[in-house]
Amino acid sequence: MDGNGSVSHAFDFVIVGSGAGSMCAALALRAAGKRVVVLEKTGLVGGTTALSGGVMWIPANRFMQDAGIDDSAAQAMAYLDAVVGDRADMPAASRERRRTFVEQAPRMLDFLVAQGLKLRRIPSWPDYYDAPGASVPGRAVVSELFDVRQLGEWRAKLRPGFVPLPAHLDEAMQLPLIKRSGAAKKVLLRVLGRAIADKFTGRARRTAGEALQGQLLHAALKAGVDIRLDTAVSELIVDDGRVRGVVAQIDGKPQRLEAALGVLLSAGGFARNQQMLDRHIPGTSAQWSSTIEADTGEVIAAAQRIGGATVQMSERIGMQIAWPPGSEQMKVKAAMQNDICKPHAIVVDRTGVRFARESSSHPEFSERMLERRDTAVPSWMICDSQYLAKYMLAGTMPGRKKPQAWLDAKFLCSGDTIEALAAACEIDGARLRETIERYNGFVDRGRDEDFGRGDSAYDRWVGDPLSASPDTPSNTLGRIEQGPFYAVALYPGDVGTYGGLLTDSHARVLREDGSAIDGLYATGTSAASVMGHAEPGPGGSIGPALTWAYVAAQHALTHE
Structure with missing residues (x-):
């Protein structure tokens, strides 16, 4: 395909998208002295990564070693072999x-640290599956807090995150316990102390994905990476079988940007493209996604037009969500992963039956919802008054008083009895009571005999750290018995798609026949995931996005 438009500039490498992988590849190429341009179609840098927790799943990383935590490539491979496995329909997840x-x-992580990024590991965040090679301390790496003032005029061009406090993720996770935990109160005082210090010093420290993207942007600017916003790529330029650049819309006109070494596609997936969702993941909605609005799959389509193969298109990184009134414009939906796994709550389908382990990871639980889409989309989270008093619900702090708008809009259904709640949700009352009584029996015996809720290290990690006792061996289990009773509708949202362009072990985009398209690379959710149908632990998307970007840069540099 020959692109139209005049030659705008010539570069060694063109990167499409400005998420974590994009900046990592740009840094690697600039470290080798190459001319690099990053093209972002929106007016903000950071993509969906900036909206996220910014967690990276990195096996055998330096921070685990520093903490004396045992891990190795062999252990990680054993875990991925067990969780991901070898499936013919998951070619991007080959061994x-x-x-x-x-x-x-x-x-890759060592390279980022050498570039000046300040990173850390979450002290405890277990892998999602109880399988050989799993790490209970966890393989999760995150950014340290970052002062976005260091970006100067680029501060206004960094996509804002979802945590407005200078709190580490592990600290933020403790804040809902402040009414019941002295340790959580100390954490709150520490975070408030930082916020006050920032106010007096003029700092603006950020956390999570915004901090990660802020650090990457800061490093890229210092390294001399050319970053262009409001620049949408429409075509890939192919000459003699090799990708030589892109055609992009600049100031309303198509212009050619040539790339001597290659092009990296790192511009997200298709979670916001309803037509593609209907074709590949029927029963899902673009409105449920927590990705940015620009996650619409154009670069995947551009690569397909020149022969790029797509695989694993039915896979996604699911996240069960709720829709509180007034939340339609929320950047990140009300994620319910940590709500439904607490004691005194279960999830049922519209027939009133439990169908999955509430304490499983968000991708796994959302997958169970879609498998049962005829009766489980939407599902109902059922809880009692004990739950409301102790735990957060849809982003609100613990406490039985909830916004009146929730009740008026029937977002939060209630009933003095189980049968009254069932009627409000249009569920069979006898069936719901039977389900709750069965679950309460499991609580009394200390084990969920239907789904094993609370059996794994991850299950217990997402439970209530203050509730475990000899009488309740699992901190995810608690009787549903104190009225009034409540229910919230759940939907199978997502934080990104998992299918995309098929790439090889050098991150090169492949054709249907398995041959590589010279000069074209892909990473992030523009590429089909190396994790196949599963997310092995927190950061199972961002960790690979950075890694394959690093791999692509190294390949481009060694195959000039």
Whole structure:
């Protein structure tokens, strides 16, 4: 395909998108002295990563070693072999690609640290599956707090995150316990102390994905990366079988940007493209997604037009969500992963039956919802008054008083009895009572005999850290017995798609026949995931996005 438009500039490498992977590749190429341009179609840098927790799943990373935590490439491979496995319908998750990821991810992390990024590990965040090679301390790496004032005029061009406090993620997770925990009160005082210090010093420290993207942007600007906003790519330029650049809309006109070494596609997936969702993941809605509005799949389509193969298109990183009144414009939906797994709550489908382990990871639980879409979309989270008194619900702090708008809009249904609640939700009352009584029996015996809720290390990690006792062995279990009773509708949202362009162990985009398209690379959710149908732990998307970007840069540099 020959692109139209005049030559705007010539570069060594063109990167489409401005998420974490984009900046990592740009840094690697600039470290080798190459001319790099990052093209972002929106007016803000950071993509969906900036809206996220910014967590990276990195096996055998330097921070685990520093803390004396045992991990190795062999352990990580054993875990991925058990969780991801070898499936013909998951070619992007081949064992060869899994091995490359496991070997390169720690090297990528070391490279970022060498570029000046300040990172840390979450002290405790277990892998999602109880399988051989799993890490109970966890492999989660995040950014340290970052003062966005360091960005100067670019501060206004960094996409804002979802946590407005200078709090580490692990600190933020403790804040809902402030009414019941002295340790949580100390955390709150520490966070408030930082906020006050920032006010007096003029700092503006950020956390999570915004901090990660802020650090990457800061490093890229210092390294001399050319970053262009409001620049949408419409075509890939192919000459003699090799991708030589892109055609992009600049100031309303198509212009050619040539790339001597290649092009990296790192511009997100298709979670906001309803037509693509209907084709590949029927029963889902673009409105449920917590990705940015620009996550619409154009670069995937551009690569397909020149022969790029797509695979695993039915896969996604699910996240069960709720829709509080007034939340339609929320950047990040009300994620319910940490709500439904607490004691005194269960999830049922519209027939009043439990169908999954509420304490499973968000991608796994959302997958169970879609498998049962005829009766489980939407589902109902059922809880009692004990729950409301102790735990957060849809982003509100613990306490039985909830916004009146929730009740008026029937977002929060209630009933003095189980049968009254069932009527409000249009569920069979006898069936719901039977389900709750069965669950309460499991609570009394200390084990969920239907789904094993609370059996794994991850299950217990997401439960209530203050509730475990000899009488309640699992901190995810608690009787539903004190009225009034409440219910909230749940939907299978997402934080991104998992299918996309098929790439090899060098991150090169492949054709249907398995041959590589010279000069074209892909990473992030523009590419089909190396994790296949599963997310092994927190950061199972961002960790690989950074890693494959690093791999792509190294390949481009060694194959000039």
